[in-house]
Amino acid sequence: MLKKLEDYEKQIQELVITSKDDLENFRLQFLSKKGIVPQLFTAFRDVPNEQKKEFGQKLNVLKDLAETKFKELQTELKSGGNTVDPNIDLTVPPFPTEIGTRHPVNMVRREVVGIFERIGFTVSEGPEIEDDWHNFSALNFPPEHPARDMQDTFFVAHPSLPKGGLSPLSGGQGGAALRTHTSSVQVRVMENQKPPIRTISPGRVFRNEAISARAHCIFHQIEGLYIDKNVSFADMKDTLLYFAREFYGPETKIRLRPSYFPFTEPSAEMDVYWGLETEADYRITKGTGWLEVLGCGMVDPNVLKSCGIDPEIYSGFAFGMGIERTAMLKYQVKDLRLFFENDKRFLDQFKAAY
Ligand code: PHE
Numbered sequence: 001m002l003k004k005l006e007d008y009e010k011q012i013q014e015l016v017i018t019s020k021d022d023l024e025n026f027r028l029q030f031l032s033k034k035g036i037v038p039q040l041f042t043a044f045r046d047v048p049n050e051q052k053k054e055f056g057q058k059l060n061v062l063k064d065l066a067e068t069k070f071k072e073l074q075t076e077l078k079s080g081g082n083t084v085d086p087n088i089d090l091t092v093p094p095f096p097t098e099i100g101t102r103h104p105v106n107m108v109r110r111e112v113v114g115i116f117e118r119i120g121f122t123v124s125e126g127p128e129i130e131d132d133w134h135n136f137s138a139l140n141f142p143p144e145h146p147a148r149d150m151q152d153t154f155f156v157a158h159p160s161l162p163k164g165g166l167s168p169l170s171g172g173q174g175g176a177a178l179r180t181h182t183s184s185v186q187v188r189v190m191e192n193q194k195p196p197i198r199t200i201s202p203g204r205v206f207r208n209e210a211i212s213a214r215a216h217c218i219f220h221q222i223e224g225l226y227i228d229k230n231v232s233f234a235d236m237k238d239t240l241l242y243f244a245r246e247f248y249g250p251e252t253k254i255r256l257r258p259s260y261f262p263f264t265e266p267s268a269e270m271d272v273y274w275g276l277e278t279e280a281d282y283r284i285t286k287g288t289g290w291l292e293v294l295g296c297g298m299v300d301p302n303v304l305k306s307c308g309i310d311p312e313i314y315s316g317f318a319f320g321m322g323i324e325r326t327a328m329l330k331y332q333v334k335d336l337r338l339f340f341e342n343d344k345r346f347l348d349q350f351k352a353a354y
Helices: 002-013 020-031 036-044 049-078 104-117 146-150 183-192 233-248 279-284 301-306 323-331 344-350
Strands: 129-131 176-178 197-206 218-228 254-261 264-273 290-299 315-322
Touching: 002 049, 020 036, 020 049, 036 049, 104 197, 104 218, 104 233, 104 323, 104 344, 183 197, 183 218, 183 301, 183 315, 218 233, 218 323, 233 254, 233 264, 233 290, 233 315, 233 323, 254 290, 264 315, 290 301, 290 323, 315 323
Parallel strands: none
Antiparallel strands: 129 176, 197 218, 218 315, 254 264, 264 290, 290 315
């Protein structure tokens, strides 16, 4: 008899179940009215007196075991399988954890924004679908002026506009386009704020260009605007020199070359001196040692007027750079398309930089 009790005990301890049916069978076998445990209690009556004590104790142990096991299996089944040690935190990620990186475009954006924030520039943002006024007309691109062709534009149909949206020839007549530069944001800032204005606008811009290693139809820009009384070309040059030295290194040399933008007069292109020592330097700088990094100029009085700022009292400068281009120089990336493909092998290379 005692041996039987031990066998049952073992059977219960080793029991594994996988379904509700298994659990029910276990209950029927051991705990139901006609199950093993009640039967053993009946049998207890006939156990010889000298064995009663030991048998009784063992039987009680078996009964407890069967009942706890039943409860355990019941919760195990409810929680969908394994019972979980409550001391184990299953939300802790396994080791080693793979940590992602910031995208190189984002890293450069953050760095450039930080450099200008340190000298009091604020960040402003605006819509990616722009109207003609903010993207072109307010920036001194007269309707039908060839300067509009400098930036191949995606015109968009808009529910509130005549079918087909704005055609290149209806410039200035209203309509919508994907913004071709974030200068549009600066128009919004000038319309809504009084000078002094010191702001930079980072953001995504769109141009209808064939995708190649050097051009893409989507890219990012950071443009800056400074307007106050007596702002001079020298102020612009000094601000840009500060930027170049913070970003490209303390010894960086810059030069400004005359250029043309409808919204600035005079306009310039800023180059930084890259060096001309290795073959790669020759290739990157096309043999000049200088790299073009941004466009800039004194805000055209017409632009100030369009935005409700009196050009007799205020003057200002503006500048704009492509973030991908800047990142290409900084990290020596040879193909612009890599920034948009999200190839993990490419992105992983920026782990150290982050
Ligand atoms: N908006 C110009 C562009 O997208 C860049 C620029 C900004 C040039 C401000 C001069 C001043 O090319």
